[in-house]
Amino acid sequence: MTSETPAIISIRGLTKTYANGFRALKGIDLDVREGEILALLGPNGAGKTTLISTICGLVQPTAGSVTVAGFDIGRDFRKTRELIGLVPQELAIAPFDVVENTVRLSRGLFGLSRNDHYIADLLGRLSLGDKMTNIMQQLSGGMKRRVLIAKALAHEPRILFLDEPTAGVDVELRKDMWDIVEQLRQDGVTIILTTHYIEEAEEIADRVGVIANGELLVIDDKTTLMSRFGKKQLSIELRSPCSSLPESLAEFDVELSSDQSRVIYSYDTRAERTGITALLQALNEAGLQLKDLSTVQSSLEDIFVDLVASNRETGEGVA
Amino acid sequence: MNIEGVKAIYINEMRRTRKTLLQSVVSPVLSTMLYFVVFGSAIGSRIESVGGVEYGLFIVPGLMMLSLLTQSISNASFGIFFPKFTGTIYEVMSAPLSFFEIILGYVGAAATKSLIIGTIILITAAFFVDLRIAHPVWMVTFLLVTCIAFSLFGFIIGLWADNFEKLQLIPLIVITPLVFLGGSFYSIDMLPEFWQKVTLLNPVVYLISGFRWSFFDVADVSVGLSVTMITGFLLLCVGIVWWMFRTGYKLRS
Numbered sequence: 071m072t073s074e075t076p077a078i079i080s081i082r083g084l085t086k087t088y089a090n091g092f093r094a095l096k097g098i099d100l101d102v103r104e105g106e107i108l109a110l111l112g113p114n115g116a117g118k119t120t121l122i123s124t125i126c127g128l129v130q131p132t133a134g135s136v137t138v139a140g141f142d143i144g145r146d147f148r149k150t151r152e153l154i155g156l157v158p159q160e161l162a163i164a165p166f167d168v169v170e171n172t173v174r175l176s177r178g179l180f181g182l183s184r185n186d187h188y189i190a191d192l193l194g195r196l197s198l199g200d201k202m203t204n205i206m207q208q209l210s211g212g213m214k215r216r217v218l219i220a221k222a223l224a225h226e227p228r229i230l231f232l233d234e235p236t237a238g239v240d241v242e243l244r245k246d247m248w249d250i251v252e253q254l255r256q257d258g259v260t261i262i263l264t265t266h267y268i269e270e271a272e273e274i275a276d277r278v279g280v281i282a283n284g285e286l287l288v289i290d291d292k293t294t295l296m297s298r299f300g301k302k303q304l305s306i307e308l309r310s311p312c313s314s315l316p317e318s319l320a321e322f323d324v325e326l327s328s329d330q331s332r333v334i335y336s337y338d339t340r341a342e343r344t345g346i347t348a349l350l351q352a353l354n355e356a357g358l359q360l361k362d363l364s365t366v367q368s369s370l371e372d373i374f375v376d377l378v379a380s381n382r383e384t385g386e387g388v389a
Numbered sequence: 390m391n392i393e394g395v396k397a398i399y400i401n402e403m404r405r406t407r408k409t410l411l412q413s414v415v416s417p418v419l420s421t422m423l424y425f426v427v428f429g430s431a432i433g434s435r436i437e438s439v440g441g442v443e444y445g446l447f448i449v450p451g452l453m454m455l456s457l458l459t460q461s462i463s464n465a466s467f468g469i470f471f472p473k474f475t476g477t478i479y480e481v482m483s484a485p486l487s488f489f490e491i492i493l494g495y496v497g498a499a500a501t502k503s504l505i506i507g508t509i510i511l512i513t514a515a516f517f518v519d520l521r522i523a524h525p526v527w528m529v530t531f532l533l534v535t536c537i538a539f540s541l542f543g544f545i546i547g548l549w550a551d552n553f554e555k556l557q558l559i560p561l562i563v564i565t566p567l568v569f570l571g572g573s574f575y576s577i578d579m580l581p582e583f584w585q586k587v588t589l590l591n592p593v594v595y596l597i598s599g600f601r602w603s604f605f606d607v608a609d610v611s612v613g614l615s616v617t618m619i620t621g622f623l624l625l626c627v628g629i630v631w632w633m634f635r636t637g638y639k640l641r642s
Contacts, residue, residue: 129641151484178400179484
């Protein structure tokens, strides 16, 4: 996935103000690349679901434009919606429907003729092969979520939206869900998922966007994002504890651990010079003997918390 | 036009009808039979003919209308209310379907079901009375337009209602009294003069009168007026539904 990959979804200046005056989206600009997995991170009420719902046609935008594969979601709604599958956050199911019928209904709604072979194959891939004739309300929560995925995929969409796919799902099923997403990516489906599980984004996404307060604070490749915002810490274990740091180390961003056995140095991985060599030299000159070295990189979680916190303080985007 | 989408909604709705066959088809037929026994035979035998039509026969169009109206409204309102209630409506709203296609699916299915019930009642009636239909084409036309208009009306109620109580409210406190007082069981000239005038404010009077005319060639009000009223009601419903979808009323925020 490179930045030259064409955008399958283009969002420009998307704004949504609800009837009660709440501004859920404040001018979002976003390009989703074909075939990627994009994770949208954000706290509750950040605007993630509003953004997804607008692209899918459930919410009418106040201003701005959204195109899917070059088609406008308003003017050419048939063309754009045919390309999109949506798995909603809520477990919205018709309790008395039979699994295969409800998936068949979804396929029909999106304008495709009946294809029992495809549906049976799809349900099989989602480990629902033996549940085809079950009534929805007989299924467990995890199974219901799989059926919702099957419904979203029933019309062979090129884009799949997963709104909080693993909210309230146990660890095993979450892993299963990630496998399903990976399999879909291999089939060439573009996937946009919202989550507030950072590990989920870190695990499966190619790119990560952070939304807070109706604004897209940052969007970047996962690794770039981590190195861009990521601070590294170098932990230097001393052979013998020292009571205070020598004055010669004052120019470095260092501190002594509480047990006085380690010197912690924070540095920016993006900086041209990290200062590590100079620090080690200074330590050596100060007569401190080193026992071991280790580095820790901040996780997406730290980055996310920092971004959202700074957004609250300044009230404006970072990126 | 997304024909497959319309078909999918229609088939799904008709499947629901099949699953609840007892409740949706058998019960209206049973209650109609009870009306025939009580009003047609027991009480009707002591009532002289109305406008030259034997009483048991006279009540057939009114009884059909009673079932058609209540069934059309309850089918269509429940059909759209339930997906709203369970949240599954998101799928229909995010599908490549125009509002016309969504209505065609839901209202088409509700109207079909009413049509089936109306036909069954008609057949049932034939076992009790010596049925005759003076203007069959008009009879079918009234039947069809009534099913469609009141299914549309039910669809509006289903969209408007945000709880089960509201869903029952209009059929219970508005429609049932209007149908009973609309001349289902009597001709309006049987009423005192003052009430004859009041009853003309009831739109169902025109509906039943027109439908009865198509059976027996006798009517309380002119047929032209009946046709105008039912067409007007149909257009009113179309207008309201069109407005609801245009504004995204309770469906799209």
